[in-house]
Amino acid sequence: MANKKKWLKKDLDSFKNLISSKISIAEDELEESKKIADQMLDSSQTNAIYSSHMADASGDHVELEKAYYMISRTKKYLNYLNKALTMIQEGTFGICVACNQLIPKARLEEVPHTTKCVACKEDR
Ligand SMILES: [Zn+2]
Numbered sequence: 001m002a003n004k005k006k007w008l009k010k011d012l013d014s015f016k017n018l019i020s021s022k023i024s025i026a027e028d029e030l031e032e033s034k035k036i037a038d039q040m041l042d043s044s045q046t047n048a049i050y051s052s053h054m055a056d057a058s059g060d061h062v063e064l065e066k067a068y069y070m071i072s073r074t075k076k077y078l079n080y081l082n083k084a085l086t087m088i089q090e091g092t093f094g095i096c097v098a099c100n101q102l103i104p105k106a107r108l109e110e111v112p113h114t115t116k117c118v119a120c121k122e123d124r
Pocket residue numbers: 096097098099100101116117118119120121
C-alpha cells in the first residue's frame with residue numbers, strides 16, 4: 001500500500017460535473033415516467049368505467065407496469081450516481097478496490113459508480 005494511486009483534483013472535478021449532469025437528466029426522466037404512469041392510471045380508470053372490454057384493460061396494465069419498471073430503474077440509477085458522488089467526496093472514486101489501480105476514464109464515464117477495473121471484475 002506504499003503509493004496508492006490518486007486522481008488529480010481537476011479529473012475529479014470533471015467527473016463530478018459529468019455525474020451531476022447525468023443526475024439531472026435521470027431526474028427529468030423520472031419526472032417524465034411518473035407523469036406517464038399518472039396519465040395511464042387516469043385513463044385506465046376512465047376505461048374501466050366506460051369500457052367493458054377486459055383485453056383493453058389488461059393492455060393498459062402492461063403499459064403501466066412498464067412505466068413503473070422505468071421509474072424503479074431510473075431511481076436505482078440515481079442511487080448509483082449519488083453513490084459515485086459520495087465516493088468522490090470520500091476519495092474512493094475510480095480506484096479499483098481489488099488492485100488499487102485507477103479505473104480507466106472511459107469505463108468511469110460509462111459506469112461512474114464502479115469499484116473495480118474491467119480486469120478485476122472479470123477475474124473472479
Ligand atoms: Zn483492478
